[in-house]
Amino acid sequence: MLIPPPDPIGLPVSPAILVALKTAGFFLHALCMTLWLAGMPAAALLHRSRPRVAGRLFRAMPFAFAFGINAGIVPLLFLQTLHPELFFPATILQAWPWLLVIPLVLLSYAAAYLAAFGKWPAAAGGMASALLAWTGITFSAAMTLSASPDSWPAVLATQADAGAVRGLYLHLDATVLLRFGMVAGLALGTVAAFLALDAQGRNREEAVRAEARPLVPAFALAGLALFGGCGLAYAGRPLATLPTPWIVLSAAGMPLVALAAVAYAWKPSRGAALALGGLQIAAIGLNAVSRQVEQGLAMAAASPAAPLVRNEWESLALFLAVFVAGSVVLAWMGRVIARAWRAAPAPTPHG
Amino acid sequence: MDFPVWLVEILTAPMLIPAIAVPHVIVAMFAVGGGFLLADLVARARREGREESLRLLRGQTRAFMLLSLVFGAVTGVGIWWTIGLTSPETTRDLIRIFVFGWAAEWVVFVVEIVSLMAFYYLWDRVTPREHAILGWIYAAAAWVSLVLITGITSFMLTSGSWRPGAGFFTAYLNPSFVPQVLIRTGGSLVLGALGLGLMLSLQAGAAGDRERMLRRMSLWGMAGMGILLAGAAGYALALPDHARLNLVRAPILNAMTAAAAGSGAVILAALAVGFFAGTRWLNPPYALLLVLVGAVGVTAGEFLREGARKPHRIERQVLAPGLRAADVETIRARGLVAASPWLREGLAAGAAPGEDGARRRVRLGEAVFSYHCAACHAHVGYNGIVPIVQPWTPELLADTIRNLHRVSPAMPPWVGNETEREALVAYLSQYAKGRAAD
Numbered sequence: 001m002l003i004p005p006p007d008p009i010g011l012p013v014s015p016a017i018l019v020a021l022k023t024a025g026f027f028l029h030a031l032c033m034t035l036w037l038a039g040m041p042a043a044a045l046l047h048r049s050r051p052r053v054a055g056r057l058f059r060a061m062p063f064a065f066a067f068g069i070n071a072g073i074v075p076l077l078f079l080q081t082l083h084p085e086l087f088f089p090a091t092i093l094q095a096w097p098w099l100l101v102i103p104l105v106l107l108s109y110a111a112a113y114l115a116a117f118g119k120w121p122a123a124a125g126g127m128a129s130a131l132l133a134w135t136g137i138t139f140s141a142a143m144t145l146s147a148s149p150d151s152w153p154a155v156l157a158t159q160a161d162a163g164a165v166r167g168l169y170l171h172l173d174a175t176v177l178l179r180f181g182m183v184a185g186l187a188l189g190t191v192a193a194f195l196a197l198d199a200q201g202r203n204r205e206e207a208v209r210a211e212a213r214p215l216v217p218a219f220a221l222a223g224l225a226l227f228g229g230c231g232l233a234y235a236g237r238p239l240a241t242l243p244t245p246w247i248v249l250s251a252a253g254m255p256l257v258a259l260a261a262v263a264y265a266w267k268p269s270r271g272a273a274l275a276l277g278g279l280q281i282a283a284i285g286l287n288a289v290s291r292q293v294e295q296g297l298a299m300a301a302a303s304p305a306a307p308l309v310r311n312e313w314e315s316l317a318l319f320l321a322v323f324v325a326g327s328v329v330l331a332w333m334g335r336v337i338a339r340a341w342r343a344a345p346a347p348t349p350h351g
Numbered sequence: 352m353d354f355p356v357w358l359v360e361i362l363t364a365p366m367l368i369p370a371i372a373v374p375h376v377i378v379a380m381f382a383v384g385g386g387f388l389l390a391d392l393v394a395r396a397r398r399e400g401r402e403e404s405l406r407l408l409r410g411q412t413r414a415f416m417l418l419s420l421v422f423g424a425v426t427g428v429g430i431w432w433t434i435g436l437t438s439p440e441t442t443r444d445l446i447r448i449f450v451f452g453w454a455a456e457w458v459v460f461v462v463e464i465v466s467l468m469a470f471y472y473l474w475d476r477v478t479p480r481e482h483a484i485l486g487w488i489y490a491a492a493a494w495v496s497l498v499l500i501t502g503i504t505s506f507m508l509t510s511g512s513w514r515p516g517a518g519f520f521t522a523y524l525n526p527s528f529v530p531q532v533l534i535r536t537g538g539s540l541v542l543g544a545l546g547l548g549l550m551l552s553l554q555a556g557a558a559g560d561r562e563r564m565l566r567r568m569s570l571w572g573m574a575g576m577g578i579l580l581a582g583a584a585g586y587a588l589a590l591p592d593h594a595r596l597n598l599v600r601a602p603i604l605n606a607m608t609a610a611a612a613g614s615g616a617v618i619l620a621a622l623a624v625g626f627f628a629g630t631r632w633l634n635p636p637y638a639l640l641l642v643l644v645g646a647v648g649v650t651a652g653e654f655l656r657e658g659a660r661k662p663h664r665i666e667r668q669v670l671a672p673g674l675r676a677a678d679v680e681t682i683r684a685r686g687l688v689a690a691s692p693w694l695r696e697g698l699a700a701g702a703a704p705g706e707d708g709a710r711r712r713v714r715l716g717e718a719v720f721s722y723h724c725a726a727c728h729a730h731v732g733y734n735g736i737v738p739i740v741q742p743w744t745p746e747l748l749a750d751t752i753r754n755l756h757r758v759s760p761a762m763p764p765w766v767g768n769e770t771e772r773e774a775l776v777a778y779l780s781q782y783a784k785g786r787a788a789d
Binding site for chain 1: 353354355356357358364367371417420421422424425426428429431432433435436439442443444446447448449450451452453454455457458459460461462464465466468469473476477481485488492515516518519520675692693694696697698700701714717718719720721722725
């Protein structure tokens, strides 16, 4: 039994609160992460044939990175709070690939700014796309191995050196790749929704709308095919423990997104774009929640004992106070930003 | 002892932390101090209608935004990555004590990102008053995030009256919290002045505007140095006895103290020159040199903070091999192998068929070294054990291991049992050339 025992410090509040915050954070992260995961390669590929749309995508990337990386902190923070006994051993066994995520994200982020500022967009976008895909696979590997402590002894047997580990292992199996494929499918839907919403923005040139129109259903249908194909294959895997209602809910989103995308291409309008955007957000939300449900079930089953809960509310009160104060400040800034954007055409990040 | 140990040759795994943390701290402190300076300089330039200054400041804000949002944000996450890989026990405890402190910091990060992007992208598209407020919101948010994280890092050095079961604020408001906030605030203003000074040295512009900006930056920097010195005095008073002893005894920490003091003196003099002599001395090589001196000061400060703490990862709670201080006697009674399933399994995985007793003992010693010593000693490289023990005899080895914490205040107590101690002696004796002198 390699799973560490419960520690004497325990959780500050009930696990349900921590799980809810983890899920909310993962949802916010997924909104931005899916945009960069498929948006960056799409922009790099469309750079010559659809330069206006590609430019719009490139210019959105720094914002997606800024908020996506920031939101990604939340689920990892609460995962480490809830299940350190599973997360830390799994990442230590894969220490070097896991650590590699940091320079890869740094390079991708820098490349996103290069492309947004119009410097070697195809090369920068292409490189960032490859690095982001590898980062996504590494995340999938870390989460899969965290939920599979039964496989740790076998991994340790191949990695052990003087009783310790070298950390060169990467848990690449069909489960990992299928999970990544499902996220990539969802991500294509996000790009379709982004293109439709962006094309219907105020003062948008007709040429941008014309370029985006056929791409919206193309991305959504490709996303549905990838998501559906990987999802069907994943359903038979050992870690696919999701209860049936959640399977139905998480699977239902993408076909509706594809239908909305086709409807948008048939008759583009701001209403059709908003409907597509709303459905894509719902699809991401349902998948984010179902992924957290599945991960929670797998990790709870693997954990040897429920952690101690110390019911210490003072730190939660501090967080809520900062959250409320931050929300007030963000609301004021949102009002200022919205007024500025309404008053003038959208600027380029070239300043 | 509850988690696997990650072996990194030459550097040791924990030394990956400063490799990421030091550049991050430099950029993060620049992001805080530079925020105050930019907000102030932009507000003044707008009040006085100096368009040339605003042009220069807009260019600086763009570079500032790229550096803080890209490098600062990702390396900040990188520190968290490395501490989880190299000190999982410590990270688990810190996260479980401070999770909502980190969550609060996350909210502040969002405010930082939005305000900085709005400050840059909406430069000419909001009213001057709104633009000034956006700048000050960024500066305030960046400083609040500094305060929030300092409560956590200072707890590692001075855990104060906290014990398992005590509340969040007992841990957070620990004895070195206020001094460390002052040090970091002051240091941030200094680095802000140096960093923006470097940017200014690279920009062409009207002499009068550059002159005014440099004097103002120097003034901020000197104020920062004053705050830093007040914090350093409080820090010296708040240090626990074992940390003070480490600072006095360890030659590397003596050198770091000298480096921190020396770089502070050089920078203070340079800021005074900037204030009184204006841009006459300002050129890119000189400004870059000052930034590098500032980087030396931050690096020395970080080394002092981390080095003084040894062997504690969290003062009086967690010790360097990754075990709870309260568990030392229990583990010593059971032995490391019995107490750590990962060590036991890893050892079994390396067993060779037909292995004799002597070989098995050396292999056990090597595994014990990995779990008890490798967090601070590489074989050859950082704090290399081979050069350390080379002139020793097995007797000296055995005696030193038995009295580990008496040999140096930076060493943890020996926590293995007798068999494991003999195995470690057998393993290290391979490198002890003093054997010939027996």
